[in-house]
Amino acid sequence: MAKVVKRSVLPIYAVAVVWLIFGLLLPFYRPLHYVAAILVSLVVFLIAKALCPDRTFETPEPEKKAKAEAAEKKPASTGDPALDALIQERDRAVSEMHRLNDAIADPTISAQIDHLESTTKKIISYVVEHPKKLPQIRKFLNYYLPTTLKLLNAYDRMGAAGxxxxxxxxxxxxxxxxMNTVVRAFDKQLDALFGDEALDISTDITVLENLLAQEGLAGEQLGGQN
Structure with missing residues (x-):
């Protein structure tokens, strides 16, 4: 931290007032008058300095402050360069969708952009949590998403032509x-990511139903006991 001292200006103003009063009430005809004014000014200066001392502030050093701001802006690393790049691409795409949504006035297109933004976040967040799914969204990242942004940018430019x-x-x-087709495609991409999980759950349900039936604990038997 760097220390910054803020000087109090009151002592200087007080001395100026002293000299103004001396100049009005006691014209400086003799050396003694100057000596008296200097002595009184010194006393007034010291009193004002004691009443309103200089103030010291601590501020971040410019270099450290710049580094701290850069660290705040830089997203936390996952430790995996591929996932870090994926997160950066998500942030870039979402930021571009925000800009386009603000620029495009059509309410239908705006609502569709909102939906695409939400779905894009969900797709990439799911893959960040399940890195093995990354190959499954390569085409989405390399073609579907950038092409959609390209089309929306073209729509924005043409609409702005007036x-x-x-x-x-x-x-x-x-x-x-x-755009309706694009929205459905994004939704299907998100749904496809849950394919393995849905299959596992379906298998678990089938096994559980069979076990319950073998133990006489299936729904019908339980209903009869009640």
Whole structure:
């Protein structure tokens, strides 16, 4: 931490007032007048200094402060470069979706972007927690996500042009029609990540049902006992 001293200006103002009073009430005709003014100024300065001392503040050193700010902005590493890159791609894509959502006024497209943003977060968060699933979303990362952002950027640029024409209207219309398909594709990508887990749970349910039936504890038997 660096120490910064803030000097009090009151003692200086007090001395200035003393000299002003001397100048008005006691014109400086003799050396004694100057000596008296200096002595009184010194006393007033010391009294004002005691009443309003300098203040010392501690502030982060510029270099350390810059390093601390950089550390706050830098996301925590998972220890796996592939997952770190995945998290960075998620943050970049989500940030771009935020920007596009603010820029695009169409309520339907805006709602679809909200849904895509939420689904993208869920897809990547799931893969970060289950790294073995990373190969399963390669096409999503390398094509579906960047192409979707490319289409939305084109829609934003054409809408901002502020004119109507065959090329602009036709392209924007195609993008609008395509967005429902894109939303469903993102949802299916998320659903596919749960395929193995759903299979495991289905197997567990089947085994549990068989065991309960063998022990006479299946639903019908329990209902009869009640």
């Amino acid at each position: 004119v109507s024409g065959e090329n602009i209207d036709g392209t924007m219309g195609k993008i609008e029609s395509m």
